[in-house]
Amino acid sequence: MGSDTSRRWWRKSDLWEVASVLLLGQAVSFILALLNFTSSLTANLGANSPVTLGLLGYLALTLIYGSILLYKRHELIIPWYWYALLSFFDVQGNYLFNSTYYFSSITSVALLDSCTVGWVILFTWIFLGTKYSLLQFLGAAVCGVGLCLVLLSDAGVGGGGGSNPLLGDMLVIGGTLFFALSNVGEEFCVKKNCQLEVLAMLGVFGMFFSLIEITILERKNLEAVTWSTELILTLIGYTVGFFIFYSLTSFILKTSGSTLFNLSLLTADMWAVIIRIFFYEQKVDWLYYVSFLIVGVGLFIYSKSEKNPIPNLSLESENRNRNPRYQLVHEQGTEIPSVSP
Numbered sequence: 001m002g003s004d005t006s007r008r009w010w011r012k013s014d015l016w017e018v019a020s021v022l023l024l025g026q027a028v029s030f031i032l033a034l035l036n037f038t039s040s041l042t043a044n045l046g047a048n049s050p051v052t053l054g055l056l057g058y059l060a061l062t063l064i065y066g067s068i069l070l071y072k073r074h075e076l077i078i079p080w081y082w083y084a085l086l087s088f089f090d091v092q093g094n095y096l097f098n099s100t101y102y103f104s105s106i107t108s109v110a111l112l113d114s115c116t117v118g119w120v121i122l123f124t125w126i127f128l129g130t131k132y133s134l135l136q137f138l139g140a141a142v143c144g145v146g147l148c149l150v151l152l153s154d155a156g157v158g159g160g161g162g163s164n165p166l167l168g169d170m171l172v173i174g175g176t177l178f179f180a181l182s183n184v185g186e187e188f189c190v191k192k193n194c195q196l197e198v199l200a201m202l203g204v205f206g207m208f209f210s211l212i213e214i215t216i217l218e219r220k221n222l223e224a225v226t227w228s229t230e231l232i233l234t235l236i237g238y239t240v241g242f243f244i245f246y247s248l249t250s251f252i253l254k255t256s257g258s259t260l261f262n263l264s265l266l267t268a269d270m271w272a273v274i275i276r277i278f279f280y281e282q283k284v285d286w287l288y289y290v291s292f293l294i295v296g297v298g299l300f301i302y303s304k305s306e307k308n309p310i311p312n313l314s315l316e317s318e319n320r321n322r323n324p325r326y327q328l329v330h331e332q333g334t335e336i337p338s339v340s341p
Contacts, residue, residue, distance in 0.1 A: 029265050037279065043102050052218060120259050
C-alpha cells in the first residue's frame with residue numbers, strides 16, 4: 001500500500017495541483033506587496049485618503065461581478081446582513097492598513113501583517129472548529145517573537161522609518177484583527193456559496209461603508225489633494241491590483257482555507273524588503289533580517305506539524321444542513337431561513 005501511495009503522490013496531476021497552489025499563493029503574495037507599495041506611494045504623493053483607495057477597489061468588484069450577478073438574475077443564497085458585516089470588517093481593515101503608511105515604514109507594515117495568521121488561527125478555532133496541535137501553536141508563538149523585534153526596531157533601536165512608527169504599528173495590528181475576521185467569514189461564505197455572489201456583495205457593501213466613512217473622515221482631505229498624472233496612475237494601479245487580489249483570494253479561501261492563505265502571504269514581507277531597497281533606496285535595519293529568520297523558523301515548525309488545519313466544510317455540510325441554523329441555501333420557491341448569531 002505504501003508504494004501505491006507513493007506512486008499516487010508522484011503522478012503529474014498531483015504534482016501540478018501542489019505546484020499550482022504554491023504558485024497561486026505566491027502570485028497573491030506578490031500582488032499584496034505591490035498594493036502595499038502603491039498605498040505607500042499615494043501617501044508620499046500627498047493623498048491622505050486611505051478609505052478612498054479601498055472605495056475604488058470595491059467599485060471595481062461591484063461593476064464587474066455585480067453586473068454578472070444581475071445578468072444571471074442570481075438570487076442571494078446567504079442573507080445580505082452577513083455580507084454587510086463581512087464588508088464592514090474588510091473596510092476597517094483596509095482603512096487601518098492604508099493609514100499606517102503615514103506613520104510607519106512599508107517594511108514594518110508588511111512584517112506586522114503577519115499577525116493576521118495568529119488571529120486567523122484563533123478565529124477558525126473558535127468559529128469554525130478547526131483543531132491545531134501544540135507544535136502549531138509553538139510555531140505561531142515563534143513567529144510572534146520575530147514580530148516583536150519589528151516593534152523593538154521601530155521603537156528606536158534600529159529605526160524603522162516613518163513619522164510615528166509605534167502608532168503605525170498599532171494601527172496595522174488593529175488592521176490584522178479586522179482582516180482576520182474578514183478572511184474567516186469569507187472562507188465560510190465561499191465554501192457554502194459561489195464566489196461570484198461573495199465578491200459582488202463584498203464590493204457593494206464595501207463601497208457603501210467606504211462612502212459613509214469618506215463623507216465623515218476624508219471629504220476635506222480629498223479637496224486638498226493636488227492631483228497629478230503620477231497620482232492618478234498610482235490610484236489606477238492600486239485599483240487593478242485590488243481587484244485581482246480579491247478575485248484570487250476568494251479562490252484560495254475556497255480551496256485551501258484562510259490559515260493557509262495567510263501563511264502564503266507571509267512571503268510578501270520579502271517582496272516588501274526588495275521594494276524598499278530598490279525603489280525607496282533605503283537601508284534595512286539588521287533587526288528586520290533577524291525577524292525574517294525567526295518568522296521563517298516559526299513557519300517551518302508550523303508547516304512540519306501541519307496535518308489538516310483547514311476545516312473541511314464540505315464534509316460538515318451534511319450535518320449542518322440538518323440544523324436550520326446552518327441552512328443557508330436558498331431553494332426555489334422557499335424563503336431563506338434566518339440565521340441567529
